[in-house]
Amino acid sequence: MRVHLIDGTYELFRYHFGAPAEVRAKGGTAAATRGVVGSMLTLLEQGATHIGVATDHVIESFRNDLYPGYKTGEGVDPELKAQFPVVEAVLQAMGVVVWPMVGLEADDGLASAAATLAHDERVEQVIIASPDKDLGQCVVGDRVVQLDRRKEVVTDEAGIKAKYGIGPTSIPDWLALVGDSADGFPGLPGWGSKAASGVLKRYPHIEDIPRMAERWDVDVRGARTLANCLHDHYDEAMLYRELATLRIDPDLCTDVETLRWTGPPDPAAFAEACEHLGAPRLPERAAKLAARRAALT
DSSP states (O other), X not given: OEEEEEEHHHHHHHHXXXXXXXXXXXXXXXXXXXXXXXXXXXHHHTTOOEEEEEEEEEEEETHHHHOTTSOOSXXXXXXXXXXXXXXXXXXXHHTOEEEXXXXXOHHHHHHHHHHHHTTOTTOSEEEEEOOOGGGGGGOBTTTEEEEETTTTEEEOHHHHHHHHSSXXXXXXXXXXXXXXXXXXXXXXXXXXXXXXXXXXXHSOSGGGSOSSGGGXXXXXXXXXXXXXXXXXXXXXXXXXXXXXXXXXXXXXXOOGGGGBOOOOXXXXXXXXXXXXXXXXXXXXXHHHHHHHHHHHO
């Protein structure tokens, strides 16, 4: 079986900002939830059997305690923020497993499920549906891969190496040196993506990098300046790597069969939720698909 792990936060943002401006201006917040729920149903209609969705139920996480500049919910459209509990509830009513993350982030939830399921012999492949750079650290061969659903691009371990010039386990180090504007930490001065890739290809982790440029066994422009910068900002680099390293909760998903979709547990409740969303056709699609799945068992 193949398991699909969905970044619900990314999907909600995607459908919110993908809606026409006039719809958002009229307070059409339900459009984002309709989009996410309909998209999950489409994924199931295309053959997905096991799905888990992680969301940022609370945007702030333990990382905000580590670094004051880390991303917060400040500035997020209140109408969009209000949709998080709504999309969680409607997906659960549809029979999809949802992990509303508090303390940890949605990416931590996806990493946790991927780490557990990758060791399950019943699982052929784990597909993490998110283009987020930090999730590249979860990729393992072609067993755990990333999927950009918008671009329809699958990235395996070879793809990570081709894109960043380093292996998946070095992604947190790369982000620490380069920075991640989406998460709110700047990286180190002068360390661009090319320099970071070149150094980490030779020295996979920050602590492996010699503190003196004379000891570097790698041809990188401005090596002395980079080495001095790392020496002066070493503690910051290690902090940024901690921010970029995804946390694993081994108890989040302990049995892949809990992710098998069999239909709405309460069809009437799902139909009512869809009525409020202005999506009356979704329950009919879900019912037809659930009936087909049941006929095959």
